[in-house]
Amino acid sequence: MVSLFSQIINQSFKHMLIGTFIVFISSCISTYQLPSPTVSRYFNKGSINQAITIHEQNNLNYIPSSHDQVLYGLDMGMLNHYAGNYRLSNDFLTQAERAIENNFTRSLSRYMSSFILDDRSLDYCGEDYEDIYLNIFKALNYYNLNQPESAMVEIRRVNEKLILLKDKYNQVERRLNRSQEAKKIKKRMTLPSIQFHNSALSRYLSALFYRYEKDYDSVRIDIEHLYDAFHNQSGVYNYTMPKEIFMQYQCLQSPFPDTCFQSSGNATVRIIAFVGQSPQKKARTYWIISRKNHLVVARNKNGSQQLDLIPWKGIQSGYTFKFSVPYLKRRPHSVRQIECIIDNQRFQLSKLEDISNVAIDTFNRKKKILYFKTFVRATLKGIAAAKIKKSIEKRQKRKRKGKPLTFGEALWVEAQKSMVDAAMDLLEQSDLRISSFFPSQAFIGEALVKPGTHPVKILYYNRMGLSKTTVLKNQRITVDGLNLIESSFFDNK
Numbered sequence: 033m034v035s036l037f038s039q040i041i042n043q044s045f046k047h048m049l050i051g052t053f054i055v056f057i058s059s060c061i062s063t064y065q066l067p068s069p070t071v072s073r074y075f076n077k078g079s080i081n082q083a084i085t086i087h088e089q090n091n092l093n094y095i096p097s098s099h100d101q102v103l104y105g106l107d108m109g110m111l112n113h114y115a116g117n118y119r120l121s122n123d124f125l126t127q128a129e130r131a132i133e134n135n136f137t138r139s140l141s142r143y144m145s146s147f148i149l150d151d152r153s154l155d156y157c158g159e160d161y162e163d164i165y166l167n168i169f170k171a172l173n174y175y176n177l178n179q180p181e182s183a184m185v186e187i188r189r190v191n192e193k194l195i196l197l198k199d200k201y202n203q204v205e206r207r208l209n210r211s212q213e214a215k216k217i218k219k220r221m222t223l224p225s226i227q228f229h230n231s232a233l234s235r236y237l238s239a240l241f242y243r244y245e246k247d248y249d250s251v252r253i254d255i256e257h258l259y260d261a262f263h264n265q266s267g268v269y270n271y272t273m274p275k276e277i278f279m280q281y282q283c284l285q286s287p288f289p290d291t292c293f294q295s296s297g298n299a300t301v302r303i304i305a306f307v308g309q310s311p312q313k314k315a316r317t318y319w320i321i322s323r324k325n326h327l328v329v330a331r332n333k334n335g336s337q338q339l340d341l342i343p344w345k346g347i348q349s350g351y352t353f354k355f356s357v358p359y360l361k362r363r364p365h366s367v368r369q370i371e372c373i374i375d376n377q378r379f380q381l382s383k384l385e386d387i388s389n390v391a392i393d394t395f396n397r398k399k400k401i402l403y404f405k406t407f408v409r410a411t412l413k414g415i416a417a418a419k420i421k422k423s424i425e426k427r428q429k430r431k432r433k434g435k436p437l438t439f440g441e442a443l444w445v446e447a448q449k450s451m452v453d454a455a456m457d458l459l460e461q462s463d464l465r466i467s468s469f470f471p472s473q474a475f476i477g478e479a480l481v482k483p484g485t486h487p488v489k490i491l492y493y494n495r496m497g498l499s500k501t502t503v504l505k506n507q508r509i510t511v512d513g514l515n516l517i518e519s520s521f522f523d524n525k
Contacts, residue, residue, distance in 0.1 A: 064100040065090045067107060067468045075469065076522050078500075080115040087111065098138075098155045101131040103467055106162055110169065110469035114520055118173040125166045125173075132158040150409065151402065151463035160200070160394040161310070162467055164193055165387060168234060175241075175516060184241050190234040197394070198229065204401060221404045228268050228393045230261040233385035233474050236277070240302065244514050248293050252284045268389045274382035276478045298480040299509045303372050305381055305490060306520040308365030308472030311391050315356040315462035320411055322351035327411060344411070353414030356462045357403045360392045363472060366494040366523045370475050373489040381477035388472045402463075410460055424448045471520065483511050490519045499523060 067075070067083075068090055074083035087107070096104055105128025112121035135157035171186035201223055209220050239254035259281045262269045283292040321328045321335050327344045331337035333352065370381040488504040502519050509515050 064094050064096075064104045066103070072468070075111075076524055078520075078522070080111060084108075084111050084115060096127075098131065098135060100156055100465070102128050102135065102156045102158045102162075103465060104128075105131060106158070106166065106467035107469055109166065110467070113169050113173060114469070116176075118176045122170050122173045125170050128158070129163070129166055129170075131155075132163050150406070150460055152461065152465075154463075156463075156465045159391065159466060160197060160398070161387065161391040162470065164190055164197075164231065164234075164390075164394075165470055167193070168231075168237065171237060172518065175514065176518075180241055180244060180514075184238070187234055187238045187241065190231060191238075194229050194231065194234075197226065201397060201401060208401065208404060221400065223397050223400055226394055226397050227265050228390050230257055230265065231385065231390070232258050232261040232269065232277075235261065236384060236476065239280075240514055240516060243293070244512075246293075248290070251293075252289060255280050255284055268386070268393050270389070271383055271386070274384055274476055276382070276476065277384075295511055296480070297511070299483045299511045299513070299515060301374060301479055301481050301486075301488070301507075301509050301515045301517065303381060303475075303477045303488075303490065304384075304516060304518050305370050305475045305477075305492075306471035306473070306518070307367045307370070307475065307492070307522065308388070309363050309468070309522055309524060310470035310472055311360040311362050311388050311466075313358045313462075313464040313466045314361045315464060316359050317354055317356045318407075319352065319354050320407070320414065322347050322349055324349050329407065342407075347415070351414060351418055353410060353417075355406050355410030355460060357399065357406050358462045358464055359399065360388075360395050360466075362388045362392070363524055365472055366499060367492050367521060368495055369493040370477075371491045371493070372477050372479070373491070374479060374481050374486050377479055377481065379477050379479050381475040383473055384476045385474040386472070387470060387474065391470075406460075406462075413460060421448075471522070481509055483509055485509070488517055492521045492523075494523070 067087055071083045071087045071090070074080075074086065091104070094104070105124045105126075109121050109124035109128060112118075112124060135155040139154055139157050167186040167189045171183040171190075174180070174183035174186065205221060205223050235254045235258035239251045239258065242248075242250040242254060255277070258277055259273070262273045262277075280292065283289065286292075318339070319330050319333045319335070321330065321333075322344075325343065325345055325347060327342045327347060328335055328338055329340040329342065331339065333354070372379055372381060485506050485508050488507045490502040490504070491498060492500040492502075500521050500523070502521070504517060504519070507517060
């Protein structure tokens with residue numbers, strides 16, 4: 033009777049050939065062209081319209097499909113937000129949000145197929161932080177379109193998604209643990225918990241919108257949640273809470289919280305500044321070295337820096353193969369300080385949200401799934417490839433009936449083995465898809481000014497001094513208005 037192990041190996045070989053064909057065919061289809069270095073250069077300089085023009089030209093032949101529509105929608109949505117094309121930005125971000133939901137639903141049934149093909153074969157369903165922050169930028173778009181009610185809908189969507197985030201991958205975890213592959217290695221996958229469950233940026237915007245509606249009880253609730261975000265998620269909010277938030281919280285906890293909302297005749301202007309770019313995906317390589325009935329996972333090919341020892345009944349010694357898993361790498365930016373000048377009043381902005389921290393924290397849970405699947409897949413393919421290469425040698429030797437191979441025959445054997453290795457490399461690569469234009473951090477600042485029209489200057493400093501000045505003329509500030517002014521600077525190191 034053919035063993036389960038042999039069945040899995042034979043299936044892996046068949047799917048390896050099919051997968052090679054699929055990858056080849058896929059490369060011939062029109063796909064989304066990621067932002068080019070020229071687009072990124074214009075973006076970092078703040079020349080957003082030029083970046084959009086070149087990016088659109090690079091994708092003239094792109095036909096949106098479920099495979100990469102999320103990336104296209106997110107990139108175009110964020111670029112158009114920064115360009116002030118708020119309605120168009122929302123159109124793209126809404127397309128991306130729908131595609132994320134549809135692709136993730138489909139992925140629950142397709143996740144097992146990526147035990148054979150790598151995750152690049154799946155439709156991209158976005159990273160969790162992308163799914164969360166797209167609603168925040170949709171809210172900002174609606175605010176700029178003078179639609180505060182629609183903005184509040186988007187903020188509520190953020191909070192709904194954060195509630196669901198805790199259990200989002202439970203079904204995937206159960207399916208993977210029940211799979212034949214998981215039973216073979218007698219190892220269960222346990223997902224780590226995520227710390228992030230409450231967005232300070234979302235709560236801040238929510239409090240502003242409720243304040244605009246004079247729903248002061250909801251303002252108090254949001255400020256309390258914002259305060260808790262810093263105190264209960266110290267791994268994500270590992271910096272000092274903005275003084276504006278602390279003072280509002282203290283005021284609302286006083287015996288007379290109604291005084292927090294009384295107007296002195298002055299108006300509050302609120303600045304929100306986005307800096308840097310969210311993390312990139314990079315690949316980290318691991319090595320698998322077989323011992324009898326065991327597999328060693330290590331950082332180096334010689335087995336040093338051992339990370340795991342996994343039982344694998346029936347495996348023989350002598351196999352060595354590698355696999356890679358994506359991780360998020362922070363993109364440093366040059367901004368060290370941000371100041372705002374309104375009339376003769378000068379004040380400093382404070383960091384409210386580190387979006388890169390959130391991205392990395394939420395990705396760590398998914399990374400565990402990717403590691404588990406990729407390890408199993410790479411092992412099955414690696415063993416199958418080793419057996420194929422041995423069979424190539426044996427077949428050639430049988431033809432020679434015990435005589436040594438000629439130089440040409442030996443060269444042909446090595447060529448066939450190299451083709452097997454090439455097919456393995458083609459099929460076993462990390463999925464490094466991720467959007468390009470979410471910011472890295474959000475800063476806020478508030479000041480009281482007389483109602484009226486004011487010029488606003490926002491100054492960005494790097495370690496050498498003043499790096500950029502943004503001048504916003506004729507900003508109308510009212511006593512009852514939100515008076516939210518947005519700025520951005522993406523100068524990466």
